[in-house]
Amino acid sequence: MSWEIVIGLETHAQLSTASKMFSGSSTAFGAAPNTQASAVDIALPGVLPVANRGAVERAIRFGLAVGGTINRRSVFARKNYFYPDLPKGYQISQYELPIVQGGTISILTKAGEKSVSLTRAHLEEDAGKSLHEDFQGMSGIDLNRAGTPLLEIVSEPEMRSAEEAVAYAKTLHSLVRWIGICDGNMQEGSFRCDANVSVRRAGDTKLGTRAEIKNLNSFRFLEKAIEFEVKRQIEILENGGKIVQETRLYDAERDETRSMRTKEDAQDYRYFPDPDLLPLEVSEDWLERARKAMPELPQTKRDRYQRELGLSAYDANLLTESLDKASYFENTLEFLDATSAKTVANWVNGEISALLNERGVEFPQLLVPPKAFAELVARIRDGTISANTAKGVLHGMADGEGTADQIIEKRGLKQLSDSGAIEKIVDDVLAANARQVEDYRAGKDKAFNSLVGQVMKATKGKANPGQVNDILRRKLAR
């Protein structure tokens, strides 16, 4: 009997505003406890919320990026429950009328491209933090995070594997950074997912009972938690058991999910429109300005790279992992002709990305600006240096040693492309290696590589490998 896995994700993206959703306090991470909690955040008697325009603007950008409907009028609602890190006794969120409805996220997996529908995206404020460890018999409350603006992005249950869920989360993660609404820092909790997981018999149209796994703050945990949960549910069902609708927690150390609370003790949040806040109106003018300020989206770039530059879907996808990367690629190409696209793409996705990783820096900190990098590519393309040599030059450039040409000159790396000189060296090598020549002529291909190696060695690696190949083959064919 085969099972179908059904996954929907609810993602909380912390919006990258300087101040909170409904107060002027800073949202900076890591401050001493309660130093970023104002009268409004502490919920002193008499204080009132005022919606942060920047947060609304970011929600609009998201709606535009996923092709959703921006509700011209949305409503903030109160979600009522008691908890010490929830100072007002309610969280301001959006309930019946969210700011964004619908939209899609296009993901790429091994099986190909797939579109995942979004249900909605709504604005809300984060709660504070309860600290249970450091206080004997008491809990500490840190309200620095209370009121931080969040965009909760809810997908339809359209993912069918942990792989798809991770691809969706990664695409979403890259998108929110791309459009500049969230820093995506998962360690600091700026981007976290809840996964709704259920299974059903293949062919069933009715959804199975789901479990919600809360607060998955890494792609690996997301994947592992789903895999564990799917296995758990299938085992229960195959043994004739029933799935209980519940909220579960993923324990990374034990790699398992554990029940937090079942539907029976679910709270009645008594949602109602917040009378302190007027309905959120988005004017045509505001929408238009937001539309104009949108960068070209990753999907559009991906399509364009394939169509106009002839790149593969794989390359295009990698290049559009981040706006920085795509911009670096495009800015480099500005200095070259379009036929260099494939070379530049390979380098940006390969060597440049590896270099950034190795040094732990981002594109803006890379000491090799696109123009300088374009020069290096030009030297590869015109045969001045080999691709292999170029790697060393790139590192030199990143170390601030100079331009590509300066480093090639200084290190004497210029490729030997004088065919007369190469022919002479080839003749010497052939004369000195009669045995390999015989082997080659007897049909042993390996001998050819050895001869190439000898020539390269004799030229200290500077001979143009293409030319060496050509000349060798010509001479051996005689």
Added chain:
Amino acid sequence: MLDASLKELAAGLAHRKFSSVELTKAFLARIEALNGKLNAFITIDSDKSLAQARAADALIAKGAGQPLTGIPVAHKDIFVARDWLTTCGSKILSNFVSPYDAHLIERFNAAGAVLLGKTNMDEFAMGSSSESSFYGPVKNPWDAGCVPGGSSGGSAAAIAARMAPAATGTDTGGSIRQPAALSGVSGLKPTYGLVSRYGMIAFASSLDQAGPLAKSAEDLALLLNVMAGFDARDSTSIERKPEDYSRELAKPLAGLRVGVPKEHFGEGLAPDVGKAVETALAQLEKLGAKRVPIELPNSHLSVPAYYVIAPAEASSNLSRFDGARYGYRAKDYKDLADMYRRTRAEGFGAEVRRRILIGTYVLSHGYYDAYYLKAQKIRRLIANDFTGAFKRCDVVVGPTSPTVAFKIGAKTSDPVQMYLNDIYTIPANLAGLPAASVPCGFGAGGLPVGLHLVGNYFAEARLLNVAHQYQRETDWHARQPAGIQ
């Protein structure tokens, strides 16, 4: 001095007939003499008040005085004031000293007024008698056995007893106008959004509105000039050009169309109150006004709708009082849930607990549509009633309250009877309209009767004009309670 109008006090200060310190001391002495009997104030801090008075005198000496500079104003204990105990009439805030000023307090401070003290009130403004205060009931200066009305009963009693020349209140369902009527003073609830709610402890956010209480409409106008104004910290605050609410006071009433709703003169209206209101209507006609019979057909739905919406909002607004960060916390508790339970059971009085329960119920899953949503629809109908009425009249006039002040304790065991006190005042809150109450005679037991005036949105200047012209022809507002001189 104690009986002077704000204009007279301002002139006295400007002409150095007395200083703000002398004026403030005179009212502090009056409070000292009468508060034991009337319980109108929860907190008095003469050092703080006199420091402000001295600063005001310095301003006046420099010629930098504004209309209210140096004038003592009593504030309902629902407005937070920096370094002042602010209790909202509740045990749960019995130790809360505010670290910040309400917008309204800021504005009075900027005007150079003196904070005379914090007045007593129904706990969290929930009540029509000022009996539900943790700090004991306020007594009516006209008859200390009677209630002064509520919830702004302390402010109303303070004006009536000449313990303060001016005061502030808040009005969610009639909490300025009904005590003004029962205590024989003038009170105004402005259009919703005219005065910022920032720093005003919330009862029912969509209905709460701050306003002034004073001896006359002329004084109300001066006070409103200071109170009204846009505040970006209150999202429901309305941004509009500042206006002088005194500008129309002198306008004659000739041609004024006075709408008289038949629904406010039916069953439940005490004959003595009805008679005084009829006399007042005749007086307005003599001043040139034209009487227009109107209908407010959904009036009877206003009390039920109000007692769904107001408790619903209150149940959520009062959630922050949990003993975790400030205010009263129960002493013995087993765990977190127990701390919440005990703190709130001990910290809130019976009426507040009742309304939290009602509000929690009407917002519950499965009941929301039947109660809250329906009440919101009724609210729209009531607003429409007024929109229709204001096509035919300029001001709606009737009784403020169905009866004169009742005995302390008479209605505490019957909440519905208590709620019916606000039957004529609630519609203006539901619609967000400005409304005033001015004294218009005396009924049974020699107790004051209030005349209720409702205007169209932002028609405060017009309302005050009608009230002022009426007060020029009558002296009900100038009468003082006997026995407390």
